Amino acid sequence: QVQLQESGPGLVKPSETLSLTCAVSGYIISSGYYWGWIRQPPGKGLEWIGSIYHSGSTYYNPSLKSRVTISVDMSKNQFSLKLSSVTAADTAVYYCARCPRFGSTIYDYWGQGTLVTVSS
Amino acid sequence: QSALTQPASVSGSPGQSVTISCTGTSSDVGGYNYVSWYQQHPGKAPKLMIYDVINRPSGVSNRFSGSKSGNTASLTISGLQAEDEADYYCSSYTSSTTLEVFGTGTQVTVL
Numbered sequence A: 001q002v003q004l005q006e007s008g009p010g011l012v013k014p015s016e017t018l019s020l021t022c023a024v025s026g027y028i029i030s031s032g033y034y035w036g037w038i039r040q041p042p043g044k045g046l047e048w049i050g051s052i053y054h055s056g057s058t059y060y061n062p063s064l065k066s067r068v069t070i071s072v073d074m075s076k077n078q079f080s081l082k083l084s085s086v087t088a089a090d091t092a093v094y095y096c097a098r099c100p101r102f103g104s105t106i107y108d109y110w111g112q113g114t115l116v117t118v119s120s
Numbered sequence B: 001q002s003a004l005t006q007p008a009s010v011s012g013s014p015g016q017s018v019t020i021s022c023t024g025t026s027s028d029v030g031g032y033n034y035v036s037w038y039q040q041h042p043g044k045a046p047k048l049m050i051y052d053v054i055n056r057p058s059g060v061s062n063r064f065s066g067s068k069s070g071n072t073a074s075l076t077i078s079g080l081q082a083e084d085e086a087d088y089y090c091s092s093y094t095s096s097t098t099l100e101v102f103g104t105g106t107q108v109t110v111l
Helices: none
Strands: A003-007 A018-025 A034-040 A047-053 A058-060 A068-073 A078-083 A092-099 A114-118 B009-012 B018-023 B035-040 B047-050 B064-069 B072-077 B086-093 B100-102 B106-110
Touching: A003 A092, A018 A034, A018 A092, A018 A114, A034 A068, A047 A068, A047 A078, A047 A092, A047 B100, A058 A068, A078 A092, B009 B018, B018 B035, B018 B086, B018 B106, B035 B064, B035 B072, B047 B064, B072 B086
Parallel strands: B009 B106
Antiparallel strands: A003 A018, A018 A078, A034 A047, A034 A092, A047 A058, A068 A078, A092 A114, B018 B072, B035 B047, B035 B086, B064 B072, B086 B100, B086 B106
């Protein structure tokens, strides 16, 4: 069974960098598929942040592109998200998910989500 | 790229059918058969219910069905059950630079 688990600080100060990791079990990332990050501000809808292919190719939401970096660590079978210069507007539950076919918006396995609060 | 438009809420009695609409443009919903639907219970991660407009993943009840007409996709829940009470989001590929866009979300209430 494929499982994803997000981890990282739950509190980040304004202007600093948010860093999250998604550990994958039950599937080897290097085997294929895309791996994405999606966020959801409290009480609001979902927003696609970006995705990475196992080869390292990345795709980002243009609204966040200047601040986002997604990378993959095959040796640890995990992928990561970095979002720089955060503000209160970046407070959200951050989900990692697996995408079998980029652009299809098919996310078949999700992490449980982790709440990141931006506050001093 | 704006979010796809969904009604804020829909409701129905147990056993009835409800339909949720998802309206976009010819650059997203209307232009591609890459529409997905997700169910999200409070405090939980979204769950894929429909993909490629009409397809159900293994394990999803056949009470859930998807369709599309022009720039509007729809999710129909037949034989409404208490467990169907949740938020539902559509999503679509878009030819804009955003690439992937979600809907505004619809709260389904079982009366």
